[in-house]
Amino acid sequence: MNWYIVGSYAVTFALLALEVAALMRRRKRLETKA
Amino acid sequence: MNTAVRWFWFASPHTFFPLAGRIARWCAAGAALLALAGLYVGFGVAPTDAQQGEVYRIIFIHVPAAWMSMFLYLVMALWAALGLAFNTRLSGMMAQALAPTGALFTFIALWTGALWGKPTWGTYWVWDARLTSELILLFLYFGFMALHASIDDPRRADRAAAVLALVGAVNVPIIYYSVQWWNTLHQGASVSFTKAPSMAAAMFAGMMLMAAAFWLYSIAVAMVRVRCMILERQ
Numbered sequence: 283m284n285w286y287i288v289g290s291y292a293v294t295f296a297l298l299a300l301e302v303a304a305l306m307r308r309r310k311r312l313e314t315k316a
Numbered sequence: 317m318n319t320a321v322r323w324f325w326f327a328s329p330h331t332f333f334p335l336a337g338r339i340a341r342w343c344a345a346g347a348a349l350l351a352l353a354g355l356y357v358g359f360g361v362a363p364t365d366a367q368q369g370e371v372y373r374i375i376f377i378h379v380p381a382a383w384m385s386m387f388l389y390l391v392m393a394l395w396a397a398l399g400l401a402f403n404t405r406l407s408g409m410m411a412q413a414l415a416p417t418g419a420l421f422t423f424i425a426l427w428t429g430a431l432w433g434k435p436t437w438g439t440y441w442v443w444d445a446r447l448t449s450e451l452i453l454l455f456l457y458f459g460f461m462a463l464h465a466s467i468d469d470p471r472r473a474d475r476a477a478a479v480l481a482l483v484g485a486v487n488v489p490i491i492y493y494s495v496q497w498w499n500t501l502h503q504g505a506s507v508s509f510t511k512a513p514s515m516a517a518a519m520f521a522g523m524m525l526m527a528a529a530f531w532l533y534s535i536a537v538a539m540v541r542v543r544c545m546i547l548e549r550q
Contacts (some may be wrong), residue, residue: 286435290374290428294381297420298533305540312547 326402329546340539347532354499354525362518374432375519380527382425384534385453386488388418393485395480397536407543408474411481412464413541417534418459421453445494446502447489456484470549490506 326332358376365372392414399407429447430440441447460477467473488496495504506514515523 284370286371287373287432290377290431293378293427294424297424301420301537303415303545308544309540312544313423 318474327402327406329406329409329549332542333417333546336539336543340536340543341534343532343539347529347536350529350532352549354522354529355487357518358524362522363516363521368436371432371435372519374428375525378428378432379523380530381391381421381428382450383527384530385418385422385425385450386491388414388421389453389456389481389486389488389530390536392418393481396481399474400461400478400482405471405549406470408478408547409542410538411478412474413538413545414534415464416541417459418538419454419461421501421530421534422450422454422457427472437449441500444500444502445498446491446500449491449494453484453491453518456480456523458500 327334354376357375362376364370392411394504395407398404399411401528422529426447433442460480463480464473464477467476470506493500494500510517
């Protein structure tokens with residue numbers, strides 16, 4: 283297994299997923315406040 | 317209603333809110349499909365590189381992420397300029413919504429570039445013009461977000477950050493042309509508007525699919541973020 287490839291793809295998709303999760307949480311908080 | 321009036325109609329956050337929701341849904345679905353297709357082509361179809369071996373497959377995310385980092389900054393600067401010129405509320409929000417995603421793609425470009433550089437160049441990092449100007453781009457995104465966050469009044473924050481976004485836009489052509497202007501360790505462009513790509517068709521296809529996926533992802537995320545901002549600023 284090439285750990286350079288794994289490290290690149292894992293970190294990239296983890297960061298993108300984190301951004302989406304943070305946005306969903308922000309939206310949910312706003313909806314419950316409204 | 318003529319076209320110009322319609323643009324201003326959409327510049328109203330209230331009008332744009334439902335449209336942004338529809339755009340986000342379609343773009344998110346498109347991004348997921350294109351990313352799956354890109355991964356399939358990148359790992360299942362594209363051949364092993366004769367010189368670099370398997371590690372070159374990092375370019376399927378590195379190059380699209382680097383493109384998005386520069387493109388999103390220019391779009392952010394464009395919205396910032398529109399906000400300054402026309403004083404439209406939505407423009408500042410759009411610029412603010414793009415900044416975190418632009419910073420994220422800049423970080424991804426630097427991270428994947430480092431992991432590609434180690435096995436290929438023998439080092440994670442060198443202070444060459446391309447890498448350094450890309451790092452400056454990351455700091456410009458951070459500066460934009462920090463400046464915006466430091467001013468309580470969102471309209472004043474929009475205007476102050478817009479000036480920084482416009483001044484920082486000069487860095488984008490420096491990044492793009494750095495490999496031509498200076499003798500860099502980073503290779504020159506393999507893909508450009510003026511000549512055919514210097515790589516196998518399957519490699520090029522995988523890269524373009526991931527670029528399209530990142531593009532749609534950025535639109536979807538920016539739309540969801542701008543909807544949150546509209547609700548928060550109400």
